[in-house]
Amino acid sequence: MTAESQKNERYNAREAEPRWQKAWDAAGIYATKNEDPRPKYYVLEMFPYPSGRIHMGHVRNYTMGDVVARYQRAMGNNVLHPMGWDAFGMPAENAAIERKVHPKGWTYDNIAAMKKQLQSMGLSLDWAREIATCDPSYYKHQQRMFLDFLKAGLVAREYRKVNWDPVDQTVLANEQVIDGRGWRSGALVEQRDLYQWVFKISDYAEELLAAIDTLERWPDKVKLMQKNWIGRSEGLLIRFMLDARTTPGGETELEIFTTRPDTLFGAKFMAISPDHPLATTAAAKNPKLKDFIDECHRMGTSQADIDTAEKMGFDTGIRAAHPFDPSWQLPVYVANFILMDYGTGAIFGCPAHDQRDLDFVNKYGLGNTPVVCPPDVDPKSFVITDTAYDGDGKMINSRFLDGMTIDAAKEEVAKRLEAEKRGNRAVGQRQVNYRLRDWGISRQRYWGCPIPVIHCDKCGVVPVPVKDLPVVLPDDVTFDKPGNPLDRHPTWKNVKCPSCGGDARRETDTMDTFVDSSWYFARFTDPWNENAPTDPKMANAWMPVDQYIGGIEHAILHLLYSRFFTRAMKKTGHIGMDEPFAGLFTQGMVVHETYKKKDGTWAMPAEVKIEGAEGARKATLIATGEPVEIGSIEKMSKSKRNTIDPDDIMESYGADVARWFMLSDSPPERDVIWSEEGVQGASRFVQRLWRIVGEIADVKAPDARPAQFSDAALTVRKAAHRALANVSEDIGRLRFNRCVAHIYECANALNEAIASTDTAPAPDLAFALREAGDILVRLFHPMMPHLAEECWAVLGHRTMVATQDWPKLEPELLVENTITLPVQINGKKRADVTVGRGAGNAEIEAAVLALDAVNKALDGKRPKKVIVVPQRIVNVVV
């Protein structure tokens, strides 16, 4: 064999991959029909933001989804596997500002570039269903649903406190405020009251919480995070009487929320939020209080500010009466640690059993009285100084509650205050509170879905009539000034009122982009529908998504919003179910080591040469030879420059190698370390499979199945079917790293069988090898589809492996005629025993007791006990 022909025998991914992609496309095998008698299977990966280029995280995510799609297709299902673009958002506007390009052009250019990249990965996607959320044909239906939700009472317009960036002139999300400053402008963020459109997600708090337990194929971690986010807590609303002589406007009552009514006799003060109406009216008459409230507002909202903030209060002079003792007066403070938007924005303070309250009284000298005494502590000597006690115990210093458990005391207080009426209302009322807030969707941005309402001075807020949808974003906008270009677009903004025909203005806020991604999965079921967001018949047939795959970073917002949105769509007749995602899988990140140059800047992996063995690895810059420090392994990011360009990998190794490595090294839920060695290992395996399959193809096998198989042939058949059983089990559970290991084992076994045959194999072995080769190729097809097609052709098939059924398992090949059991003596392995398949426990025990190692250990004595675990192990207790 010449060197040239040897070279030609290497698998050439660069040539083969585009060829098969074209062939699949021409055959239309990934286009899914809605009418199909087979069972449906909907697999979806979180759609990307079109930033311009795909990154390794996308490669990992979409590879996993593609494995599931191809496997489910082979299992005989009608598979829906679509792709689209989460195309609205700030980066497009930033590009417009920085590079003087239009957000629309920028976005569609990016989509085109990224689509090409995704296609080069060989993903089995139905591109005919492609959608982009920035397209009027998509957001038209979103506007329609906004109007439906409005009619159904699921949308409200609220006057809300928001983070306002005075330079960028927009509302910022809490995550965009860093140390009290806007993340882009660096300007001091102001608290501002603005009208905001909100979705009433809190109406569904209880339902969203309760239904979490029905999500069987969701990770526990995500379910727990959503539970905590919804944050249910049971407590008591209590109306405290105020001394009207002390209140600014003659107010007689203050309503508070507490989860600890049992500690009512430990109360030392009341506190209200700086934003509480009572604080506002009191401040109007008291300039010093106004100064204090202003100072509270200046305080940052960032985490660091909150962590270091001191508890501060201002005594308003208002006095409240204890609900169980009118003569017991409590001072009412305005305090900086009381949030207006939780509970009623007011509390009673029990310093002995709440750390914040204790810090507060210690500063203002109000003292504390313990009312819960820990078990085994003498109540007389129980004193609280710097640390509040929030554990279990018995009630003390609490009059009629003394001696009760905390739970009993809570119940007693609730019962008494519910029974006590003031006016026609009870003094106390049990209430469930949630941490979950309504979802504010107003954004003062251009590149988003316009909110379809019109403001009329006469008629107020008027919905845009459905026939006038979509409200299309105008193209002729400029970004030379800060703020929302829609606000200064005269012909778009100024319109006639649909109700009275008078002069009116369009709403210029656009929707949060999380709205766009809260229903795209339903749109994929019928993306051609011009008349409605969905055809409920098709949506109900395809939904819920059987397997959704994406990053853990969406554990709360996107996934919770989608759960809410699906319920809202159900209420408005667009879909017939509550839960959008039956199965959820959150994949880990792609990480890479970092390289730090002498000057403190980072070098990219492509710029660095690595030498030396593990433990003594050295890195130098290829260009200059300058040594660089090998740093920690971190998430691939632009700032650390430790990114690998998927295009480079596909160019030099091919898509299949990238796909295989992504699946092979780590369990899919954990981070995977991208390494050059790992990719090379994957690349070697591709060539190895190609060689093994080539050698199998060279074997001359009979067409007819032999009546008998020799031991060598049986070994081959067993290896193939064991791999088939194992891969089938693991692929269904998304344990791709184990699938990879099973395929390696199978390939190794076939390689060994070929290597140990010097002459042409006997007909039965040849038949077994061909059969095993067919199985092997179909097993790795979901992971490496191009190589699999090429191998399938080499094995003489005229069909595409992508359209083949999953191999049929012959279960009898998994059963051995004899089994070898480990033999333990006192729990330590000392020998093996081989018995027949059907051997009973008595027979096994006799065989074990005849072993030399056992007799030596027994030394003539009788064993105390012999434990035989069928199919597993034998333990002899001496």
Added chain:
RNA sequence: GCGGACGUGGCGGAAUGGUAGACGCAAGGGACUUAAAAUCCCUUGGGAGUAAUCCCGUCCGGGUUCGAGUCCCGGCGUCCGCACCA
């Protein structure tokens, strides 16, 4: 502070309470080659021994069990989520 997850060779990781380290990477040795690359074969948790074999070993300390990486209790460490939520 509250909640959760995790801790196994040089590395990524396998292991329904039942032979710890599957499979891969790295490393070492060998074959082929004038040589290198590529490929193929062998070895590889630590220790003792020519060998059969034996001892130790899954973060640390206890416990349950015939048997614990796995279950329980107490530490230590790492990572993640939430957080002035009354």
